[in-house]
Structures are given as C-alpha cells and as structure tokens.
Amino acid sequence: MSKHSLLVIDDEADYGSINTKNEEDPTSINKKIRHILSLFSKSAYVAYTATPYANVFIDHRAYKEDIGSDLFPKDFIYALNSPSNYFGAKRVFEEKMRRNVSYISENEIIPLNHKIDFKVKVLPEKMMEAVQVFIINIAVRNLRGYRNTHNSMLIHSSRFTDVHKQIEKYVNEYVYNLIVKIVDYGKLPLDGAEIQSEEIRQLKEVYNKKFNLLEFTWDIILKEICDYSSTGSGNEIKININVVGVYSKSEKELNYLDKATNVIVIGGASLSRGYTLEGLSVSYFLRNTIFYDTLMQMGRWFGYRSGYEDLCRIYMTEKKADEFEEILNVTEDLMFDFKLMSEKGMTPGDFGLAIEENPDSALQITAKNKLKNARALKK
Template sequence: MAAGPLTTALLADLGRKLSAEERETLLIETGQILSNCNPVDEIGSATGIVIGYVQSGKTMSFTTLTALAADHGYRMVIYLAGIKNNLLDQTTKRLKSDLQTEAENMKIFRVLQSPTMAEDSATLIKNTLSQRRKPVVLITVLKHYKHIGELTQIIKTPEVRDALGSQGVLIIDDEADQASLNTYARKNSKAEDWEEDEFSSTYSSILDLKAALKNHTYIQYTATPQGPLLINIMDLLSPKFHVLLTPGGGYTGGKTFFVDQPGLIVEIPRQEVYHYKLNDLEHCPQSLIEALQLFLIGVAIVVEIKQKARFLSMMVHADRETDASKKFHKWVKAILGSWADRLNDLDEGDPSRLELIAEFKSVYPEAVKLMDEPPAFDAVIEALLDVILDYRIHLVIGQGSKRSPEINWSSASAHILIGAEMLNRGYTVEGLAVSYMPRYTIGKANADTIQQRCRFFGYKRSYIQSCRVFLPEGTIEEYEDYVKHEEIMRGELSTKSLEEFEKVLVLSSSMNPTRNNILTKDIVRSKLLGWRQLNALQHIEENTRIVEEFRAAHEFTLFEDYKTSDRNHLMAKVPIDEAISFLRDFKISNVPDTLRKSSTIQYLNHMKEHTDLKYAYVFDMAYQVNQGRERSLIEKDGKLKINNIFSGASLSGSLVYPGDRYVYYPDFLCIQIHKIRLKHDSEWNRKILYTLGIYYPESLEHTFVGMP
C-alpha cells in the first residue's frame, strides 16, 4: 500500500534512526499487514499475527501501521498496551511523540488513555468521529478484562455505535501472548475441567470487544517462539495471515549474543546464583562487583572517550521478590559510593585508591577483549573519574497502586536499574549495556519466561563490544536452546502459511524446546484422566469438513453391534501422529476447551517420545443417525455449553447397552466424534454440529507421573 502524507512524514522523521533501506523495508512490511486487514468500509473482520524479535522494533511497526491506516481512511485504532500501567504509559507516550499528536498532527489524531463511561468518553469519541476533517481516534487501554470491558461498553453505546458505523477499526495487541492462556496452563486446580473462572477473562473480553465492532481487524504483535502458546492463540482467535518483521541492521538479538559473539556472555558461579529461599546471599557477590566495573569501564570508553552514546545503562534482575531487589540496590549503592570516594577524594598515592585502580585494571582485559582499537587503561581511568560521579541508581519495583517514576535518561552518563518483574517484557531500558541476572531457577524455564528477560536484546551494534550479560550456567543453556528454536520457527514461518506452520509446530520436536515441561503432574492427574467432553459451538462448517475428510481417509469398522442406530458406532485405529493432526485441525473457540485441546496435544507428544504409545482409537458415534443425536444446550455463568454428549447405559433392546463411556479401549487414548442436534430456546435450536469426547487412560497417567 502506498504511503500517504502521514506515513511519509513519519518515515522522514525516522530517518534519524533508520537507513533508507530500513525505512523501505518497514513500509513494505507495514503495507503487507494493512493489505490483509478488513477493508476500511466493509462490514467484517480479520485477524493476523505479526512476529518480530524481542526488542526489535515492534512498537515502531505498529506506529507506522497507525499512520498508514490513517492515510487510508481507518477511523479508530485500539491498542492493548501491556498488563502493567508503566507499559501503558510508555506506549501512550511513544505514540504521542512519534505521531506528533500534540504538535502539528493534533487535529488529525485524538489520543485517549483508558477511557471510561464515568468520564463520558462516549460523547468525546462520538464528537471526534463526527468531525468533517475525519480525525482518527487512538485508544490505549490496559490489557485487563475490566479495562477492555469498560471500552467495550463505550463502543456499544448508541452514540459511538452510530458515529462509527462500518468504518474500519484496528485492534493492536502488543505482546499478544502476555496475559494469555499460557499464564493459566499451570494452575493446579483439582477440578476435573478447566473452568472459565480459572482464567483471566482477558481473552473473553477481547472476543467481546471484537463482537462489538462491525468492521475491524485484530492484529497480534508477538515475539514468542513458544509453540503451544501460538497454537492456543491460533485456535481461540483464528488468525488468517502472518507477517514476519525484519530487524534493522543495528539489531543485536539472541543470535548475536549466544551464537555469533558468545564472548559477550559471562557465567555467574554457582555459589553466587541468588534464590531468596535456596541461596539468600548475605554478602554482595564478586560477579556483581565485576559486572559493575565492566559497566563503568564501558561508559568511560563509549560515552566519554569515543562518544558513541550519550549514556549507557545496566540492569540488575535478581529475583521476582522485591526484597531481593532492595538488597541488591543497597549493595550497589554502597559499592558505587565507596568507589566514588576512594577515586576522587583520596590522594593519588593512597593505598586504598591504588588498590581499587588495580581491581579495575584486572578486569580491563575482559572489558576491551572484543575491541579492535581499545583506548589505553590510563585514559579509561581518567574518564572513569567523572563517570563515577555521574550515575543514577533506579529501584524499579511495584509499589502498590503507585507507578514507578519515569527515568530521565539524559540526567546522567550511567544508569543502573535494579528491579524484579517490572523489568520484564515490554519495559524499555535505554542504552542497556550490561545485564546481571543471577536468578536461580528450579527446573527448566519455558520459552516465554526466557523471552520476558531478554531486555539485553536490541539496537546495540554501535557499542556491542562493551555489552556483557551475566547469567548462571543453566540459564545460558536455556538461552542457547531458545535462540536455536527461534531461528527454526522463523525459518518455517518465512516459507509456510499459518495452516502449514501449525502442522509443523505440533508434530516437530525441534519446534518446542520446552514442550515436556508445560504440563504438571497435578494437571495430568486431575484434568487429563478419564472422559472429558469438548463444546465446539463455533466453526461448525469447518469442523464438519474436517470430520468428513478424516472419515474418508481412514478405514472404520463396527465397534460392536448393539442393534440400533443410536447405539452402534464405528471405530478406527490410527497412528498417534494422525490423531494429533486431527485434534490440531478441529477448531475450538472457548477458553477452557482450547487449553484442553492444546494440553492434550502436548501430552501426546510427550508420551510419543517417552513411551511406546503409537496408536489412538477414534470412534464415529451413532454414525447412522444422519441428523445427529439430540442434546440440550444449557447456559452456565452466561456461557452456553452442551449439557452432556454421552448417552448413558440402557437395559432396553436386544442387548444391554453399557453407555457411551464404555465405547473405548481402556489402555489407549480414545477420541469420540459426536454428531449433535442442539435443543435450545433460541436460534441454536436444531443446529447440527460435531464435537468431541476424549478418554485419557489411567495407564498413560501413571507413565507420565512416573517419569523423572
């Protein structure tokens, strides 16, 4: 799509950051995204995924998309801007700055952060949409069901609904996998089924927002390489297109740190790896002292001597517990204060001063080992005398309802940020050079957790020689696996459609390095044991096609002759990979069953690799009942679900019928295909659809639990 005046102006402004080639790539990829969106003036919807690297410029992409959409007549853009207020503030500020909404474009864009009914935001939005100059409404909202629900209420008001009509709306979900199904997959509830109230209602609220808009496109921005999570998103929100973002030439991601230049990684000794219970350090670890020294030397060289940056920063991420952050903050503050005093207040010949200079000299070779022409150590120490007096330490932790104060990056040459979860995904650390992350993990972390801590990725090519990342041995190995997996995933996505990619994602062990750790023993014992039913009330035509194609591809035989069409069922013994493919293809659009389906696939893949599980049984229930067996549709907590798909036992007829739950083989995973004719006092009455019943055998549960 051609750039209009807003996009042209934005790209020109980005000329300070991007080369001409990078701006051209950005425009091409943004055009690909918008060209797949629902047309600006047609009722309908579309969903897509935009996949970038961590810290690679996703915000720049959706800001450019906003400008291009405005140039082509879209009237509203909604941003689901993270799960924390600081991320919401960060996104809003960035949009206002890049799109100059408070300068020359103030009459083109109207930015609203967290609009509410109480503030009469509906009237403000209606008036904006009704103006003859056709300004674009930009709405940033916290990714939380209450905030999204409040916005949905506003959208549903008659004044906004009438003013918006069928005009195009974009919903941009930043960090789409955050606050998602995966967050709740590990809940060890003892209930047999996943219930709606076990989940954040985030995705339900997104679906409600989508339903309130006549013409919209939902665009998920993510950098996650975690296979099961992408499967969850694909099932629930059914994306139809994807775009891979190309990072700029100055980008330094996982491949740079863990493949191309492994010398950037420093291993933290095992005894210095922090855990608030298992290893609550009493004294500042030596590795942190060395990290601080490397950082200050880097600032002296990059900022003071070579002047390649205005400032650099360091991040210390010790543990999720805020007390740990406070402990490390105390250590860092005391160390830097002592160094400043010794270097600048003591005489040049003072033994304490000379000892400190000797310590810096001992780490100097490590600091400059990747530099082609490093400055002399004496020049570095001379510059360091000023650096040690020009730093700021920031404790970045949650403080109840208070938001962390915004950092004034221009206030110092060196910034040291110490914090916990506030420094995770989405938080931008400007000029990050040294990262110190001594977090002790029990077991293997999953890919999305690893990704959250990738703040050290980004555009650092100009000072990459002074970057260092301090990590425990096990974490280094996890990052190496993560990077390998990320490159495989992007390679597959670059040549495959989403449908083709999803099949590879499910069946390829190389596509999910943490698959075996997704499920807990409690989940397998409580939720993946015995009979469970799915409620496939959406995608009726697509699921009908999927079932018919599966039937045609397999040879079914009669399970047992119970003499009546309602009780006679066909069965097929199928390879486990084909059972997995069938589950993958079958569409589910409610939160609990989407998670059940995804977890079943993960469970089967795990068992396939670690046991002799090679087959599953698929049953075509009551195959002669063309109109389906009648089942009631009931309402529970505002949600519709099929009351019970399984027929019970019966003593009537020529043979005793044991019931649908006995149509199975007890030592195999069994999938029943049920054709259902709904009974309900609504438009659902007499609708015919397919849904599934799944039997998880006790033998597999024991095998799973017994594994180390």
C-alpha cells in the same frame, strides 16, 4: 457501529490476551477483545509478539456466540526478519565464543533457588565485577562521543522484593565507596594510584581482562572515569551513577532525564516485559525459570546497541546461556515453518504448527494453562 471498521493492534499478544480458562468462561482481557471485535461489521486483529509460542496453541475452533471466535491467527503468520544491527539472541548465544557473555559460577553467593527470607550479606564477586565493567563502559562511550546518551546496567537476580532491597542497599554502598576511592587516588601518577588504591588496581585488572581490544589506553580511561563519575568534593561529593530499584513499593522511580543519566537498575518481574532500559550495556542475570517465553522476555539486553555492541556484557551461568541457545534453535525452526507456510500460500489452520520440546530438558514451551489445546507428537 455496523457502519465502521475496526483495527485492533496487540503488541504483547502472547500475554494477557491469551485465554487460559475454559471457552465457556474466557479470561477477562480475552473476552473483552473478542467482544469489541464482534461489535463491528468489519474488524481486524493484528498480533505482535517476540515469543509466539502460546499463540500457536490457541484453539482455532473456539467460538462463543456472544463474543465470536478466539484470537487464533487464522489468516496468516508473518515472521519479521531482524535488522542487521539488532543485538538479538542469535548474535549473543549462537556464537561459540559468546564474546558478550561472562559466566557466573553456580555457587555464587546468591543461589538460584533462594527463598523469600534470604539474607544478602555481601555482594557476589561477579556482581562487583559487572559494576566495574559498567563504570568503564560509561567512560568508553563518553570518549567515543556519546556523552549525551543514557547508560544503564541491569541486576535481575531474584523474584523477591526484600532481596531486591538488600541488593540495592549493598550496590549503592559499593558504587559510592568505589567512586570516592577512584576520585581520591585516580589523579595520582598511574603507579602511585595503583599502589595507593586497591579499588583502582582491581578496576585496571578488569580493564585488562575485559577490554583488551579497546582503542583507549588505561590512563585515558581512568582520567575519564575521574572526570564523569562525580561532582563536588569531600562531604559535598555527588556520585553521578544512580542505583534504582524497580519493584513494588520502591522508594525511587526510574526516570531518564533530558540530560545523560547513568543508572544501575535492580528488579525482577517488573523489568520482564515492555520495560526499556536506555543504553543498556551490562546485565547481571540470575533467575531460574523453565518457560521459553518467560525466559526470552526477561532478556532486556536484546535491542539496538549501535556504537557500543562490543561493550555489552551479560553475566549469567553457563547453563542459563545454554538454555537461551536451546530456545533460539527451537524458535528458528518455528520461524522457518512460518516462512514455509507463507511461501506455500497456506493458512496456519491448514498448515498445522508444532513447537519442539526436548524431553531431556527442564525447559517447557509455556505455562500449562496456555498449552491446554496442544497435542504431544513424537518426532
């Protein structure tokens, strides 16, 4: 293959391609990438990642005769600027008001550090509120002219499949009962609907609390919910919001069809990397991880939210929101160094890169086996 040139593009460059073992016996994916590159007289490896922490700590001197050098970005690191319409960590967590964040109590019914045999007996109050917000969001997007677009909600509150299954069951029941009540009473005169139905009264309270700047009045919203949320009636009623578990051995599969799909997605690790949730507007996030990269990759709510950014809500503890902000500040410092290095015309090996880790914080940059080449320096 000496006559041919090769370009390898790695779009998850901080994950499987990092060598987390000794250089004498590299991890499988790392070894195979390096071997493929070594087969060509001219080859280039271009790495993309939203969380470049582990890449900075690849050993720039590592070399094996049969597969060549490790994947340290020796030639350049280029920091891409976020487009103005990108709904990213800076927009969500840096603002003092954090208008897109709704706090969950540390004493929620599902504790952060629950075990594999944890039994879910009822849905947390804030999770039910998040579902209500999602139901209103769909109505608002429809009224804004986005009827033919997908709408998604994420519930990421455990790392255990059995807990996901329990949550899926309870959410399914809650959504069904809520929509049936709304359809049964929602077409009554407003006062009558609220008197007859506790569910409609609660939904209106959520509307008043979370949507006070909305351009549509409550009566218009309620009518739209009644129109979109179900088809049929009585025993033949079909709810137009699907609840889907995305985890191992799940009986359902998440498919966005040609027609608009409204879906509540429940899952854990399977949703952390490379998983796109179309039209995601509500996230209920209750996970406990200490690594910068893992936490940022769990943020499925980052993305482009044109036309409904004001509707986006992320439910999490205040402590978790503070941790996201801490990582944001560290990442901005790292991006500044990347740009400074580029302006000076220096390579990463010449410049020397560092990532700040707060000794008073529980957060760590990345897994220890990705930090094996790092040295601790005092600021």
